[in-house]
Amino acid sequence: MVFEGTIHHMLLLHLSDVDEANWALKFREALGDYPVVRRGDDFDPADIRYIFVWKPKPDAFDGLTNLKAVLSLGAGVDALLRHPKLPRDVPMVRFIDEDLSQKMTDYVVAQVTMHHRLFTRYQADQKARRWVQLYPPAASESVVGIMGMGVLGQHAAERLKALGFTLRSWSRSPRSVEGVEGFAGEAQFDAFLGGTDILVNLLPLTPETQGILNYETFSKLRRKLDGGPVVVNGARGGHQKEADIARALRDGTLGAASLDVFEVEPLPAESPLWDIPNCYITPHIAAISNERTGVSYFSRILKDHEAGKQLVNVVDFSRGY
Ligand code: NDP
Numbered sequence: 010m011v012f013e014g015t016i017h018h019m020l021l022l023h024l025s026d027v028d029e030a031n032w033a034l035k036f037r038e039a040l041g042d043y044p045v046v047r048r049g050d051d052f053d054p055a056d057i058r059y060i061f062v063w064k065p066k067p068d069a070f071d072g073l074t075n076l077k078a079v080l081s082l083g084a085g086v087d088a089l090l091r092h093p094k095l096p097r098d099v100p101m102v103r104f105i106d107e108d109l110s111q112k113m114t115d116y117v118v119a120q121v122t123m124h125h126r127l128f129t130r131y132q133a134d135q136k137a138r139r140w141v142q143l144y145p146p147a148a149s150e151s152v153v154g155i156m157g158m159g160v161l162g163q164h165a166a167e168r169l170k171a172l173g174f175t176l177r178s179w180s181r182s183p184r185s186v187e188g189v190e191g192f193a194g195e196a197q198f199d200a201f202l203g204g205t206d207i208l209v210n211l212l213p214l215t216p217e218t219q220g221i222l223n224y225e226t227f228s229k230l231r232r233k234l235d236g237g238p239v240v241v242n243g244a245r246g247g248h249q250k251e252a253d254i255a256r257a258l259r260d261g262t263l264g265a266a267s268l269d270v271f272e273v274e275p276l277p278a279e280s281p282l283w284d285i286p287n288c289y290i291t292p293h294i295a296a297i298s299n300e301r302t303g304v305s306y307f308s309r310i311l312k313d314h315e316a317g318k319q320l321v322n323v324v325d326f327s328r329g330y
Pocket of ligand 1: 084085086109113156157158159160161162179180181182183184194211212213214215217218243244245269270293294295296297330
């Protein structure tokens with residue numbers, strides 16, 4: 010498709026650690042005669058109007074002088090925002106997708122119910138052929154506190170609500186969601202923590218939220234569950250201080266932790282977390298962007314934008330998410 014005389018409009022794919030060739034194939038099917046190119050193809054960077062990125066290399070944005078939007082395969086854009094050559098005057102669209110939300114909710118619900126029903130404790134007892142009857146409180150008497158009440162936090166809250174848990178949330182601005190007690194801002198953080206048994210982190214990683222899962226935070230959680238409070242991190246490794254998690258798990262400040270993300274990934278073999286029995290590690294698999302829904306989502310956004318419509322789900326650079 011050629012516009013404005015000799016000026017071409019193109020979509021450039023710049024994806025690392027995923028099957029870029031296959032994404033290109035699917036985009037070409039979805040976009041028809043709108044040109045889709047990859048690094049290494051023969052094209053003039055000035056013709057690129059949209060770049061679809063995941064883990065971009067240092068030169069990713071070089072020469073893209075006519076860019077209209079950066080399309081982020083990731084729902085979280087913290088790494089992309091740290092790219093030194095990211096054009097700050099070009100809007101960035103992030104991925105929001107029911108399939109992605111559902112997968113994250115699956116992870117959160119699995120971890121919350123596992124800890125709530127003491128399955129980890131009973132697995133250890135089974136191995137030791139030990140019969141000890143512990144009765145967890147009803148879901149309604151157990152409080153799950155969700156940090157981050159955006160797309161993912163709200164999705165998880167709906168499903169946990171249906172399971173009968175008592176819910177509270179913490180966000181930057183006040184959020185009113187039926188059946189969820191809302192807390193907002195730094196001023197209400199301690200009150201939020203003080204009534205939380207199971208802390209679920211679904212925040213974006215920003216300078217404000219970096220390292221928020223630390224010893225002080227853990228020591229403010231409610232101590233009602235047998236074994237102590239629980240933390241579940243499905244967001245970013247940068248949110249957690251792993252030395253603090255290890256210390257809190259060892260001294261009982263935390264009863265258990267479920268971690269999908271880490272300060273350094275893959276988690277180094279020498280990390281103490283591997284050996285702590287009440288630390289449940291998964292290798293950043295909670296939710297992955299789906300090719301089929303991703304291509305459909307971004308193709309629609311590109312076509313609409315080319316037709317003059319506003320971009321949606323645009324990242325606010327000043328907030329960092
Ligand atoms: P959203 O932008 O929709 O929601 C973010 C929420 O966090 C909002 O409620 C926001 O508050 C709140 N928040 C942001 N900053 C602060 C702060 N300083 N203090 C308190 N609350 C704050 O994000 P999503 O729900 O779509 O995604 C959240 C994160 O999950 C992503 O940024 C990404 O890093 C991570 N993720 C991880 C995946 C994985 O596989 N590990 C997969 C997908 C996402 P407010 O409502 O006031 O704006």
